[in-house]
Amino acid sequence: MPVTQITLLEGYPPEVRERLVQRVGDAVRSVIAAPEAGTTTYVQHAATYRRDARVFSNGNAAHPVASDVVRGFLQAMEARDLVRAKACLAPGFVMVFPGGACFTALEDLVAWGKGRYQRVGKHFEGFDESWQGDTSVVYVRGTLHGLWPDGTPFGDIRFIDRFEVVQGHLTRQEVWNDLAAHAAAGL
Amino acid sequence: MPVTQITLLEGYPPEVRERLVQRVGDAVRSVIAAPEAGTTTYVQHAATYRRDARVFSNGNAAHPVASDVVRGFLQAMEARDLVRAKACLAPGFVMVFPGGACFTALEDLVAWGKGRYQRVGKHFEGFDESWQGDTSVVYVRGTLHGLWPDGTPFGDIRFIDRFEVVQGHLTRQEVWNDLAAHAAAGL
Amino acid sequence: MPVTQITLLEGYPPEVRERLVQRVGDAVRSVIAAPEAGTTTYVQHAATYRRDARVFSNGNAAHPVASDVVRGFLQAMEARDLVRAKACLAPGFVMVFPGGACFTALEDLVAWGKGRYQRVGKHFEGFDESWQGDTSVVYVRGTLHGLWPDGTPFGDIRFIDRFEVVQGHLTRQEVWNDLAAHAAAGL
Amino acid sequence: MPVTQITLLEGYPPEVRERLVQRVGDAVRSVIAAPEAGTTTYVQHAATYRRDARVFSNGNAAHPVASDVVRGFLQAMEARDLVRAKACLAPGFVMVFPGGACFTALEDLVAWGKGRYQRVGKHFEGFDESWQGDTSVVYVRGTLHGLWPDGTPFGDIRFIDRFEVVQGHLTRQEVWNDLAAHAAAGL
Amino acid sequence: MPVTQITLLEGYPPEVRERLVQRVGDAVRSVIAAPEAGTTTYVQHAATYRRDARVFSNGNAAHPVASDVVRGFLQAMEARDLVRAKACLAPGFVMVFPGGACFTALEDLVAWGKGRYQRVGKHFEGFDESWQGDTSVVYVRGTLHGLWPDGTPFGDIRFIDRFEVVQGHLTRQEVWNDLAAHAAAGL
């Protein structure tokens, strides 16, 4: 045990059902100290479903993978493709950067960054997702590399970003990194 | 839909079962765009259970809440109660601090900190848990406050810690914060 | 709660499965004071089924909607299409009319009516079904309109009919109405 | 088949669970032409239940049997115990009597009846319940007996009452009977 | 997979439920080439159960283990405790011995054996049960030891008995062994 049975209306693609059993299995094992070998999770289909006095014949949509949304946004930003990056954002999107700088427009962030580095890129080391009802929180961590304002290259500078993703769009980004520590050390 | 049924052996306290349905419901909703009102999750009991040719009469233990383990560790550290803090650690525990400083012994961290601040405390703004099989990743974020080496007070300095928790014990801590940014600005 | 799962062999059309979840949901809510929002009912399919030492590969037939059978009978009677009306009847069909008049043949009813009105029709205001094992009891209520024997028109006279329906055919009809009250008042 | 599983939180008395499986079995068989021998219905208990982002530890209340509420009301009326009868009524209760007479107060009905009979009682021959979401419709049929205004006794006069019951209280009563037919015949 | 859920009314002792999940797991694995590790079987309880228009509140009795009934019979026979042995028999019990000798009374068997050996006992090497609806077939195999009519000892003579067990009582015994082969060889 535990054996978990998830009943869905038909129509979800295999990828969605596989993501579902993986995540539900992980959620179960975060509470019960069961070995993987003893954790069984499966999807069965309902042919007809009634709730709230209505009969539903189609299931709800599936969310995109929140980490994929975040990766797409960061790649668009790194490529300075603001059109594509903006398509990832929900209304009211807010960014918080080291030192507490806040932005709501990507252009403001770009302008702010200009005084801090000529160019910056990210190596991703890992993504973590935290599932919280309507919101999926995504963490991405890794290292920054790029050029200081004077053209000196830098790299291997630790960073971590925290995103809140609602309905497949970003509502909040928070950033921490060691840029200042390195910049200070570099003086 | 979805309707999720979790079958467990009897014997788990209500708190554990409630945590379980909450987390499984969250995992389900991270994949399927179902409203809360249409997401049903429940625990039923198995009276007898056989897997792998054995009959089990007792369920597995429940894990402690990983965020609670992390909070307890951070509070012990802030109180400089190293005995209690060490009890939270798994063998092989590693810490990584801003600038890339690595420690395996709490005493080394304490010594390293002495050159950076007279005293430091944390206000917690939020915990996020990411459930990943044997490991629960816990993020805690908030602000640092304390005294610089020269006795000047500081506060409202953003931080975030990432912990890996296995079997109720910490195996890894990574720390990011704006201390250097503030220190640099303060010079 | 409650969550109700109905397991059927495959092969029933969607209309039947929808009727099934609607009725089962209603039956559940007639006992448990649960809101509609918290009442979940669904059909799942069995691929193979064994009971009574036999394997069944096809489900049982579905009944027609008993109210529809009753409506069809009443419309045939109003159109004096006795052939179509008789096709709705089971062997042993009995009718009981106001004052206690009993008939087993539609022709006898027609003859009896001739002394009471030149013509009569029904406006249906509502059907109620009561499910009782092999029998579905159907009530239909509304108003009568037509012509008295002397040709005077009448209308808005309350009536209610009770039918017993077994295997899609009528076994019994009982009739109550205000015709006598109006006839008396009209003298 | 069909096999129907009803999942409830614990705490309902056996009478309620038995009523539930009886009614659900009847609802299933009103749609699927399955023999009783092949219709299986059972209640299982959920230990913990979450819906709409809340964890419920107690089930909803059970409704009283609507037919019992109706019987109690009719017995109180026959005994002219208006206090007990009124306790059965919901706000907005309406009565409709033969000829279309409408009342909202029991006293008005009593006054109206005084011109029609000295005394009236009911023999119950059967109750039918029709389960319709928030409302249970109850039919009671049988015969009236009593004394005409002139003291002559009467009996065996067919009647049928239709009640709407919501949350265990009556919201509507409609009455049909053969009193006028008999009164007219008696003149 | 497969995951097998057995729903029972409450009241069976743990030994019965354990036997049940063991046997059902074995039956499943006799058909599906699933490893033990992937074969999950459990019992859940129904709180209330209706079939065939009746509500059952107690489960059926459990059968004794058919192999235990057979072992008890054979031990009673070896001890020549015919009273105890007869208590294991159903009406109509028949025995078939090597060469085709048939008996219905234990006394006849005892008499027949007298010409074949002074004494005989059995070492049990294994029991096999075959579950076939109302009947459980039990095989017991092993070796015979004892004394020939002339007092010479014998041993290690292979035997196998086949029993049919219905409702915990023996209805048929068939015996095969190598006694004749050994007797012939011994001449």
Add this chain to the structure above:
Amino acid sequence: MPVTQITLLEGYPPEVRERLVQRVGDAVRSVIAAPEAGTTTYVQHAATYRRDARVFSNGNAAHPVASDVVRGFLQAMEARDLVRAKACLAPGFVMVFPGGACFTALEDLVAWGKGRYQRVGKHFEGFDESWQGDTSVVYVRGTLHGLWPDGTPFGDIRFIDRFEVVQGHLTRQEVWNDLAAHAAAGL
């Protein structure tokens, strides 16, 4: 009760699912004294399944019917088609014959038989299967017929064979029969 639900991945042919519900129903009834009429067993399909941290999209293979494997082997032996017979054997196959003769090669058995009969055939009266985890034990019983070494015919000689079948191949055969009894009697 009992109601048994077996959850499988899709893809098994109807014959396999029917065999499964038959055997599981038999296993249940070997423990619980339930009538056939009250024993319900069905297969439902899982759309997606995860265990041991893997997602499985195909079910395991089905075993051949062990009795069919045995029958095929015995028919091949009777026809002296050793190639076909050998294809039924697993590595390490062992045979034990009356008197305790052991063989591992079919040719040795054939040679041994030559001194005992010119020809032998089997009439099958019944097969019993005993399901025991990885192994299915198959018993076949009936009568032998053939020619003694001197050409005299024989028949109606009781036999029983016990086979162990693993993964559709025979690992062990044990034989008991009345040949010696008849041979002795025939001298």
